Amino acid sequence: METSKIAFVRDRDGLFDIFTMNEDGTDQTNITRTPDYEKDHVNWSPDGTRIAYCDRRHGKGEIYVINADGSAPRRLTHNSAPDLRCHWSPDGQTIIFCTDRHDNVEIYAMNSDGSNQRNLTNHPAYESESTFSPDGSKIAFTTDRDGKTQIYVMKPDGSEQKRLHVSQGNDEDPAWSPDGKWIAFTSDRDGKRSQLYVMRADGSDPRRLTNVEGGTMEPSWSPDGSAISFTGDWEGRQQIYRIDIDGKNLTNLSNSSTKDFAGDWGPTIKI
Numbered sequence: 001m002e003t004s005k006i007a008f009v010r011d012r013d014g015l016f017d018i019f020t021m022n023e024d025g026t027d028q029t030n031i032t033r034t035p036d037y038e039k040d041h042v043n044w045s046p047d048g049t050r051i052a053y054c055d056r057r058h059g060k061g062e063i064y065v066i067n068a069d070g071s072a073p074r075r076l077t078h079n080s081a082p083d084l085r086c087h088w089s090p091d092g093q094t095i096i097f098c099t100d101r102h103d104n105v106e107i108y109a110m111n112s113d114g115s116n117q118r119n120l121t122n123h124p125a126y127e128s129e130s131t132f133s134p135d136g137s138k139i140a141f142t143t144d145r146d147g148k149t150q151i152y153v154m155k156p157d158g159s160e161q162k163r164l165h166v167s168q169g170n171d172e173d174p175a176w177s178p179d180g181k182w183i184a185f186t187s188d189r190d191g192k193r194s195q196l197y198v199m200r201a202d203g204s205d206p207r208r209l210t211n212v213e214g215g216t217m218e219p220s221w222s223p224d225g226s227a228i229s230f231t232g233d234w235e236g237r238q239q240i241y242r243i244d245i246d247g248k249n250l251t252n253l254s255n256s257s258t259k260d261f262a263g264d265w266g267p268t269i270k271i
Contacts, residue, residue, distance in 0.1 A: 002270055004223050005068075006049055007031075007042045008240050008254065008263040016094075018042055018053060018070065023222065023242075023265070025253035031070030041085045044068075044266035045092055045112075050085040051264075052095055054214070063097055065112075076114030085129055088112070090136045094156070098128040107141050113138040120158035132156070133176050133201075140164070140174040140183060143230070151203075165203030170194070175219045175228075176179060176201070182245075184228050186220040196230055198245060209247040214238075220265040229253065 005020045015035035020139035021028040032039065037057035044051055048068060055064040055075075066073045077083040079101060086097040096109045102119075105128045110117040121127045125145035132139055138153045146163065149170040154161040165171070169189030178182055181201055186194040190208065193215030199206040210216055214233025221228055225245070232241040232252075240254040240263040253262040 002268050004123050005044075005048070005266045006220075006229055006240065006253065007044060007266060008260050009039050009042060009053075010254075010256070011259040011261070018051065018066075020068075021240075021253065023253075025078050025240075025251075025255060028254070028256075031068075031071070032066070032073075040262050041230075042262050042264050043087050044264055045088050046090055046267060047092060048269040052088060054086065055083050063095065063112055063114075075261050076110065077117070083108075087131045089132050089156070090134055092148045096130045096132065096139060098130065107139070107158075120154065120156075120159070122158065123161075129173055131174055131176060134178055134180045140176065142172050142174065151183070163203075165199060165206065171197075173217055173219055175221060177221050178223060178225045182225075184221065184230075186219065186230075188215075193233075196228065196243070198228075207247075209245070210250070218262055218264075220263055222265055223268040228236060229263050229265050 004023050005019050010019050016039045017030045017035050018032045040054045043055040052065050053060045061084045063076045063083050063086045081100040083099045086095050098105050098106050105126045106119050107121045107127050125143050127143045130141035140153050142149050149176050151164045151171045167189050169187050171187045173186045174183050182198050184198050188194045196210040196216045197208050212232045217231045219228050219230040227242050227244050229242045231238050238259045238261045239252050240260050243250045
């Protein structure tokens with residue numbers, strides 16, 4: 001039997017833990033049980049055995065990795081500046097993240113054991129929210145080098161940085177579809193709070209999927225590419241939702257009285 005899990009962060013009045021749940025929202029399980037430490041930006045390893053995330057137990061963000069059951073936490077970064085928004089490469093050998101080590105936020109890469117940390121973007125603008133394409137040949141990221149936040153792509157070594165699409169709004173949170181043909185993202189281009197969109201991987205044919213009262217963020221594709229999970233905000237309460245890629249069947253997955261955010265849809269695994 002095959003299934004996939006969604007990892008997310010649950011904030012219970014300032015108590016933070018990483019939870020996992022089935023793709024239909026059932027079997028919600030606290031895997032960290034260290035609520036005193038603020039956590040954010042979870043991301044599954046490609047084989048589904050580990051989760052990288054941001055942990056603020058040291059007063060700022062650092063990148064940690066845990067096993068899928070929450071065991072064996074390991075700290076990968078040790079810096080005076082915050083390290084945030086981590087994402088694995090498709091081969092599991094590299095983790096990219098953003099960091100404020102140069103008085104401006106840059107995209108860095110490191111080996112999955114924390115070694116060989118290097119600056120990829122090397123630009124005075126604010127760069128964040130980086131993610132690998134499924135074949136590992138490109139990295140999508142956001143930058144405000146053109147004024148508003150826009151989505152760029154580059155090679156894994158940081159070369160050939162180029163803008164994908166010119167938007168009149170702020171485009172954020174890029175996420176590649178499993179087949180590499182589409183990128184989900186959030187944008188306020190229509191004058192409302194950020195909504196969920198998809199566009200082709202070359203930046204063409206943008207399509208809006210949601211109309212969420214308080215906005216959306218952090219999209220993540222299902223392994224088969226048929227749906228997208230995201231953080232949605234209704235009446236000031238963030239929850240993990242899913243929606244089909246045609247904009248239908250919007251469903252609240254976490255459906256709790258708490259604040260749930262930073263969801264990441266993991267790979268298909270056999271059970």
